[in-house]
Amino acid sequence: MSGESAFIDLLRGLPLHPGARGLDDDTAVLELGGETLVLTHDMLVEGVHFLSDQDPADVAWKLVATNLSDLAAKGAEPAGVLVGYMLGADEARFLEGLREVLATYDTPLLGGDTVSGGPPRSFGLTAIGRATHVPVPSRSGARPGDAIYVTGPLGAALAGFEALQAGDDAAALPYRRPVPLLAEGRALAPMVGAMMDISDGLLLDVWRMAQASGATFAVDRSAPPIALPETRRCEALRWGDDYQLLFTASERADLPVPATTIGRVVAPLDGAPLLLDGEPVRSSEGLGYSHEG
Template identity: 60%
Template sequence: MSTEPQFIELMRALATGPAARGLNDDAAALNVGAETLVLTHDMMVEGVHWLPGQDPADVAWKLVAVNLSDLAAKGAEPLGVLLGYSLGDNDVRFAAGLGEVLAAFEVPLLGGDTVGGGPGRAHGLTAIGRATHVPVPDRSGARPGDSIWLTGTVGGAMLGFDAVRSGLDDPTSRAAFCRPRPLLAEGRALAPLVTAIMDVSDGLLLDASRIAQASGVNLDIERDAVPLAPGVAGSGRAYEALRWGDDYQLLFTLPASVAPPIPATRIGTVGSAGQFPVTLDGAPPDPDLPLGYLHG
């Protein structure tokens, strides 16, 4: 919408002070006494973030998982969540999925609110965590010469979305889109080592460009080094997989001499800032395609 950039600018201007950082796409760090908290809030909207007819249990899972993924990218240990829920047709299935995801990641539901909702319902979730490493890692520390790393693969959620949309009975594909797993242990292991880190929610190229811009550098990605989910290679969709989000892998940079303490793939090198924040094998990405999913 036309007003969005202005609104976000206004909100950014309000989100000031040493303890306050991040709006819309990053978790905030907050010092309380001797503790450092990490806080994040994400929303999901019917018809935008989930498909009509999708199992509400999967919606609940994803709502919690994407917020926990934001904590993972800060190396934070989850303390709990608060839920804002718009009541609808199948609340019992939502509650069932909520129970599953909270149990899977051992996170308590601390509170929340329920309201009557019409079509286009919106749910919100706040996740609170405790930083396990300070300073809390962020996107701004990548330096020329660092290597770029990625956990897991990209493209799995893209295939899963197709499976859900077309009603395919392919549980593995569907799970990649419907039941992402926040990489909490991996984030905690990485926090003391990384120069920059984020979770890939909106697409590898777009999120890489965010690290590049926050750090004032270029991220050059070796196209053939990026690990693709099974079924993506040879499908003609490899480039699309670089622009698809929802896989919730961790993208991070390390000094060249440091090896990651968890399984990950080296996918490129940080360079000095140039004309383009992110390049592929030294060349700019296709100018006719967006780098990833842009929130509307």
């Protein structure tokens, strides 16, 4: 192992807050004065998470929306954000995008930091939310017998990315302006076993949820809805940035939002967190996007 997952393994050796959930989750949970806070921090790096010539307003939108998506997956409502901003070109467009995303999701700015540096530039965002349901859903709550669901089509961001490359800004919207499913997450929180947002590709995130839950996820490759031609199903299930919600719940659950069953949680199969069309998958290599190397 190298890169991100190796580093996170090393981080687990540090003094962790109980609410850090062993660093197995996307968010931390902090109980304070009768309230439960949900906290998340993500960075976006030029050339890695966004293109140098991308509209800074879209970068600002994505920075906030991806963190709010983490709150959505925990059923939390946003309380505010802290922004780490690296000065550079076109601050006005960045601020315009920041204003739009904060207004759209009724989220106030709490503060942050402004620094010089780059290229490549990088931005950080910390989102703070209030849990609307406790226990706060985690990645690790899936139990054998549960059905596995996704809230919507995969591959929409990939299609949007290709539209952006082709200069079609309107068709690029799903890539440029991801939508955090805050209302859906709040509605689902009381009835899910495990829940997370799909940021790095469906199959990789399924793998991670299965590992965190100590179970095996049997997934039917043809089941997830996709936003691309059927010939590109393979890519649609591996590309990230869609921010649909992945969750487990009873197969008889009366779900409050539309969702598609994509498989079933089964008893842990030695060394294979994922069964894809019945074939055990023993390595996460090639399942999605990760910062390895």
